[in-house]
Amino acid sequence: MKQRIQLILIIGMIVAAARVAWIFYERHEESVAPTKQQAAALDPDFYVTPKKMYPYDLKTAKSEITKQPVWVKVGYAYGYFPYDRAIRHADLAHEAGKLLPLQKLEVKDVSTGTSAKDPGEKQVLAIFDQDG
Structure with a gap:
């Protein structure tokens, strides 16, 4: 009887050890598999960090913003208005649409x-062409 119990315990320990070894083997294979795959190439635009601008008056705003493209960070949040170049006036009463997310603007x-x-309040306007 004593030998039978010992034999059953030894067989149980061998089965448990085999199961533990199999689990460790599977987990090791899972961790090795992703390193074999080649990483997808990222678009170089994802690495771009836009430079912050801090214009303090209209003259510096004009000199900084017109030199480089401006990208819309939050889409569908800012409206744009029609601008008449002949009389240099924007119709701020009628919105023409919303700026799209990641839209490139050439000011x-x-x-x-x-x-x-509020007619007594002035706003700074960036003038750009919607088509490019």
């Missing part, structure tokens, strides 16, 4: 305009 000029809600 042509920077000027001021009166607010539609």
